[in-house]
Amino acid sequence: ALAGGSIIAVAIVAILGFLSVNAFKAVGVGTGQSxxxxxxxxxHFLLVFVLLPAALVTLAIFATLIIRxxxxxxxxxxxxxxxxxxxxxxxxxxxxxxxxxxxxxxxxYPIIAVIFATSIIMAALSYNVGDSxxxxxxxxxxxxxxxxxxxxxxxxxIPFSFKIAGGILGNIMNTSKGLTxxxxxxxxxxxxENKALExxxxxxxxxxxxxxxxxxxxxxxGTGRRIAASKRSRWLGGAGNSSGPQDEVDAYAEASEAATxxxxxxxxxxxxxxxxxxxxxxxxxRLADPSGNLSPVDRAASAAGGRVAGAATAHGGxxxxxxxxxxxxxxxxYRQSIAAGFTHEESTAAANASAGGILAGRSQQASEVxxxxxxxxxxxxxxxxxxxxxxxxTAHAAASASAQSAANVYDESLRRTSDPAQSSTAAExxxxxxxxxxxxxxxxxxxxxxxxxALATGDAYIGSTHPPGTSxxxxxxxxxxLAAADAHDNAMRTGAATNHTQATIxxxxxxxxxW
Numbered sequence: 458a459l460a461g462g463s464i465i466a467v468a469i470v471a472i473l474g475f476l477s478v479n480a481f482k483a484v485g486v487g488t489g490q491s492x493x494x495x496x497x498x499x500x501h502f503l504l505v506f507v508l509l510p511a512a513l514v515t516l517a518i519f520a521t522l523i524i525r526x527x528x529x530x531x532x533x534x535x536x537x538x539x540x541x542x543x544x545x546x547x548x549x550x551x552x553x554x555x556x557x558x559x560x561x562x563x564x565x566y567p568i569i570a571v572i573f574a575t576s577i578i579m580a581a582l583s584y585n586v587g588d589s590x591x592x593x594x595x596x597x598x599x600x601x602x603x604x605x606x607x608x609x610x611x612x613x614x615i616p617f618s619f620k621i622a623g624g625i626l627g628n629i630m631n632t633s634k635g636l637t638x639x640x641x642x643x644x645x646x647x648x649x650e651n652k653a654l655e656x657x658x659x660x661x662x663x664x665x666x667x668x669x670x671x672x673x674x675x676x677x678x679g680t681g682r683r684i685a686a687s688k689r690s691r692w693l694g695g696a697g698n699s700s701g702p703q704d705e706v707d708a709y710a711e712a713s714e715a716a717t718x719x720x721x722x723x724x725x726x727x728x729x730x731x732x733x734x735x736x737x738x739x740x741x742x743r744l745a746d747p748s749g750n751l752s753p754v755d756r757a758a759s760a761a762g763g764r765v766a767g768a769a770t771a772h773g774g775x776x777x778x779x780x781x782x783x784x785x786x787x788x789x790x791y792r793q794s795i796a797a798g799f800t801h802e803e804s805t806a807a808a809n810a811s812a813g814g815i816l817a818g819r820s821q822q823a824s825e826v827x828x829x830x831x832x833x834x835x836x837x838x839x840x841x842x843x844x845x846x847x848x849x850x851t852a853h854a855a856a857s858a859s860a861q862s863a864a865n866v867y868d869e870s871l872r873r874t875s876d877p878a879q880s881s882t883a884a885e886x887x888x889x890x891x892x893x894x895x896x897x898x899x900x901x902x903x904x905x906x907x908x909x910x911a912l913a914t915g916d917a918y919i920g921s922t923h924p925p926g927t928s929x930x931x932x933x934x935x936x937x938x939l940a941a942a943d944a945h946d947n948a949m950r951t952g953a954a955t956n957h958t959q960a961t962i963x964x965x966x967x968x969x970x971x972w
């Protein structure tokens with residue numbers, strides 16, 4: 458009987474193991490690939506979340522039972538030594554430990570036997586109680602189902618029997634469960650990631666094909682993506698926080714989708730969308746004429762303010778006053794840039810940079826200078842779009858870094874000179890130098906390192922001991938930029954930094970040595 462049971466157990470483990478391997482392959486673990494879960498999604502879910510954990514738990518149980526056999530043999534062999542230790546008062550504690558381990562190890566089988574015996578009795582009682590003269594077939598089916606469920610309960614309770622017994626086996630089972638959890642987390646996380654990517658792709662595809670508010674709501678709902686801020690589920694683009702005129706719904710949808718793509722939870726994405734919608738609505742009403750009409754420029758400016766409010770809300774850590782101030786700064790910077798002859802994209806860069814300055818705690822004047830520098834930087838970068846020297850992504854990165862350097866220089870220069878005009882000139886000069894540093898390092902370093910170089914240029918501009926405009930000052934800027942870019946990429950390559958923020962700090966510190 459024992460041999461037959463072992464053969465059956467081994468067969469079950471083999472089947473579960475085979476299914477587990479396919480579960481790993483289904484999510485791309487060990488293959489370097491991932492699949493889209495368009496065929497038999499329930500089977501994939503069953504493999505990853507049910508069969509794989511079941512197989513690993515079963516293996517852990519059998520491994521623990523095998524270890525139990527070895528522990529019993531060792532305890533039996535060492536029994537004479539244990540009793541000898543019992544005879545001496547100073548070593549009696551070792552005998553006590555031996556006895557507790559021996560008893561706990563032996564108790565595992567009796568505990569499992571009691572669990573199985575109880576389940577058999579309960580299953581039989583449930584089946585017999587289910588007999589009914591009025592509905593014999595129905596009651597028999599229900600009784601059989603309940604009996605089967607009760608028969609499988611002991612399989613779930615086996616790991617707990619090890620905990621009840623305690624001792625070494627309990628510790629081994631806990632370790633096995635921890636290892637099982639770590640092994641299953643990778644394919645499960647991969648499964649969730651693939652499902653999220655598939656939902657996003659479906660959402661984007663349907664949103665592109667949706668031209669009306671109703672279709673947009675249905676498209677979003679069809680993807681299964683909910684934005685919930687309360688117990689009521691609010692579908693993206695549907696009723697609730699996202700209700701209102703079409704342009705306000707668009708502001709909500711854009712901000713909530715951006716937040717979701719950035720890793721926000723559904724409730725956080727809903728908050729971001731609501732903040733963007735409310736900010737957009739407020740700016741729109743403020744800028745409209747007495748008849749309620751809104752020019753295209755003011756509408757675009759209001760949208761820029763809404764995007765800032767949504768992004769800042771999704772990021773978290775900012776007060777409502779900071780978010781409101783940043784949104785106002787974005788609207789003002791966009792309108793001023795358009796009035797100065799900049800394009801929509803250049804003005805958007807200005808709006809983002811000006812808002813970023815407010816969120817970073819810079820003064821309003823410094824944020825305005827940052828906006829102007831960002832618009833100019835984006836225009837300079839845009840001249841390389843046709844030749845492929847630059848892209849919109851690199852242009853926005855350069856504009857952001859140059860604007861941040863300019864804001865730093867403005868505030869520090871104003872602290873030293875108390876002259877706004879002189880500080881503004883210095884900031885714009887530093888912003889232009891930061892853009893040049895970005896361009897010169899991007900060809901030989903990563904874009905993140907080029908961003909660090911631009912920031913280090915601003916640091917060197919205000920930190921250099923050489924007067925601005927002299928050859929020594931220019932050399933300080935160039936050397937600081939190159940050192941910062943090198944240090945950034947080296948930190949990422951060697952593992953000294955685990956993310957861009959840490960590498961940026963290391964790069965800017967390296968640039969200080971060249972002031």
